[in-house]
Amino acid sequence: xxxxxxxxxxxxxxxxxxxxxxxxxxxxxxxxxxxxxxxxxxxxxxxxxxxxxxxxxxxxxxxxxxxxxxxxxxxxxxxxxxxxxxxxxxxxxxxxxxxxxxxxxxxxxxxxxxxxxxxxxxxxxxxxxxxxxxxxxxxxxxxxxxxxxxxxxxxxxxxxxxxxxxxxxxxxxxxxxxxxxxxxxxxxxxxxxxxxxxxxxxxxxxxxxxxxxxxxxxxxxxxxxxxxxxxxxxxxxxxxxxxxxxxxxxxxxxxxxxxxxxxxxxxxxxxxxxxxxxxxxxxxxxxxxxxxxxxxxxxxxxxxxxxxxxxxxxxxxxxxxxxxxxxxxxxxxxxxxxxxxx
Numbered sequence: 001x002x003x004x005x006x007x008x009x010x011x012x013x014x015x016x017x018x019x020x021x022x023x024x025x026x027x028x029x030x031x032x033x034x035x036x037x038x039x040x041x042x043x044x045x046x047x048x049x050x051x052x053x054x055x056x057x058x059x060x061x062x063x064x065x066x067x068x069x070x071x072x073x074x075x076x077x078x079x080x081x082x083x084x085x086x087x088x089x090x091x092x093x094x095x096x097x098x099x100x101x102x103x104x105x106x107x108x109x110x111x112x113x114x115x116x117x118x119x120x121x122x123x124x125x126x127x128x129x130x131x132x133x134x135x136x137x138x139x140x141x142x143x144x145x146x147x148x149x150x151x152x153x154x155x156x157x158x159x160x161x162x163x164x165x166x167x168x169x170x171x172x173x174x175x176x177x178x179x180x181x182x183x184x185x186x187x188x189x190x191x192x193x194x195x196x197x198x199x200x201x202x203x204x205x206x207x208x209x210x211x212x213x214x215x216x217x218x219x220x221x222x223x224x225x226x227x228x229x230x231x232x233x234x235x236x237x238x239x240x241x242x243x244x245x246x247x248x249x250x251x252x253x254x255x256x257x258x259x260x261x262x263x264x265x266x267x268x269x270x271x272x273x274x275x276x277x278x279x280x281x282x283x284x285x286x287x288x289x290x291x292x293x294x295x296x297x298x299x300x301x302x303x304x305x306x307x308x309x310x311x312x313x314x315x316x317x318x319x320x321x322x323x324x325x326x327x328x329x330x331x332x333x334x335x336x337x338x339x340x341x342x
Contacts, residue, residue, distance in 0.1 A: 020087045020099065024125075025080060027254040033080055033098060035088060044088050044096040050079045076119045077112040082255050082265055083124040083210065108155050108212055111274035117340070119276050123212045123255075123265045128158045130206075132215030132224065135190075136168040141216065142177060146329040147273040148214045149186070153286040154278050160187050160205055164220040167192040180323055184289045193223035203228050207260040217269025225266065229259055236266045280304070280337035284313065287330055289322050306331060 023037035033044045080086060080101055088096035104124045112120035131148040133140050145161065152159040161181055163174065171190060178188050189205065191198035206228065213221055225233035235256060255265045284290045284305060290313055297303035298310035305313040316322045 020089050021096070022085060022087045022102070025082055025084045025086055028078075028080065028082060029253075033086070035086060035096065035098075042088070042094075042096045044086070044098045045091075046080060047097050047099045050098065050101065075117065076121065078121070081107075081121040081124050082253050083126055085125065106155060106157055108151060108157060108214075109276045110151060111276040111340075113272075113274070122214075122267055125210065126157065126212045126265070127209040127262075128160055128205075128211050129155075130160045130162050130211050130213045132162045132164060132213055132219050132221050134165045134215075134219040135163050135174060136165055138216075138218050140174070140177070142325060143329050143332070144216060144273060146326065147275070147333070150278070150283070150286045150333060151273060151275060153288070154275065160189065160211075162202060162224070163188065163190045164224055165192060165194075166190040166197055167195050177325075180326070184287075191224060191227075193220060193227040196227065199227045203260055206258060206264060207262055209262045210255075210265075211262065212265045212267060214267055214273075215269065219269075221266055225264070232256060232258075232264075275333065275337065278333075278337055280334050283330065283334050283337055287322075287326065289326065290316075290330070304334065306334070 021037055021042075023035040023042065025033050026036050026041075027034035031045065033046065035042045035044050080098060084104070085102040086098045087100040087102065088098045091097050106126055107124045108122045108126060108129055110120050110122060112118040129148065129152040131145055131152075133142075133145050140163075149159050149161075161178075163178070178190075182188050187205070189198050189202050191202055193199070202224075213225075215221055222233035222236060225236055227233075236254070253265070253267075255263050257263045278286070281301060284294050290305075293312040293316050295301060296312035297305070297308065299308055303311055303313075305311050313322065313327070317324060317327045
C-alpha cells in the first residue's frame with residue numbers, strides 16, 4: 001500500500017507517467033482487459049513479464065552485479081483483476097499492453113481450484129463485500145456465508161449480509177440466526193425483489209461505494225440488482241456464464257456503475273469458497289465474537305479450540321455466548337487451514 005485510502009486517490013496520483021497511461025480495469029475476458037481512462041475505454045493485453053517473478057541474488061548491492069538469478073511463475077490465477085489500477089503502454093493500433101499493476105487498496109481473494117495452490121483475486125479496490133443469501137429456494141447456506149465473512153475479515157473489508165427472497169418465508173424463522181450476525185457487528189438487510197421490501201435500504205448501502213456481491217447461484221442476485229436499478233441485473237446476467245464447483249469458468253467479468261453513485265461487481269455463483277493464506281492460528285481473530293476470548297485459554301495462542309482442556313472459546317460456546325453453528329464453521333475452516341499448511 002502507498003498511503004492511499006481509496007482507489008480514486010491512487011488513480012489520481014498515477015493518471016499519466018511519461019509514455020504510460022493509468023486507468024481502472026472494469027472488464028476482462030479471455031486474456032483481454034478493458035481499462036477506463038477518464039471515460040475512454042482501451043482494450044489491453046498483458047505483458048508476459050507480469051506472469052513471472054525475477055529472483056535476484058541476496059547480497060550487498062555493492063558486491064554483486066544485479067543479474068537475474070532465476071525466474072519463477074507467479075502463484076496467482078490472474079495477475080490482473082476487475083478494479084485494478086494499471087499502467088499500460090500504447091502498442092500503436094489503439095490497444096494497449098498492461099505493464100504494471102499498482103498496489104491495491106483492498107482485494108477479495110480465495111484459493112483457486114486446481115492441482116497447484118494459486119491465489120485468485122476476485123476483485124480489487126472495493127469498499128465492501130455484500131454477502132447474498134436466500135431466505136428460501138435455495139435454503140440459507142450459513143456455512144458458506146461464514147466463509148464469505150471470514151474472507152472479508154481477512155481482507156480487512158467491511159461486510160454486509162443481504163437476505164433475498166424474504167417474502168417466501170416468515171422472518172421469524174430466520175430471526176435467531178440474523179440477530180446473532182447483527183450482535184457480532186454485521187449489518188443485515190432483508191430484501192424482496194418481488195415486493196420491494198428492503199430495496200431502499202440496500203440501495204442506500206450501495207450508494208457511493210464500490211461493492212462486490214458474493215453468493216451462490218439461485219439466490220436471486222440478478223433480480224436484486226434489477227430492483228436496485230432497473231435493467232442492471234439484465235446487463236450483468238448477459239455476461240455471466242455457468243460456474244463449476246469450486247472454480248470460476250465464466251470468461252467475462254465486469255464492473256457496472258450505479259445511478260446513485262458507486263459501482264457493483266457481481267461474482268459468478270460460487271458453491272465453494274476456499275480461504276487463501278489464512279493461518280490456522282489466526283482464524284479465531286477472523287470471527288468477531290471470538291476475539292475477546294483469544295489468549296485466555298490454558299495453552300494461550302497455541303490452543304486450537306477443539307480438544308484442548310480449559311479453552312475459553314469452548315467455554316463461551318457452552319455458555320451460549322458463541323453459537324454452536326458458528327463454532328462448527330470455525331472448526332471446519334481450521335481443519336482446512338491445517339491441511340493447507342501441511
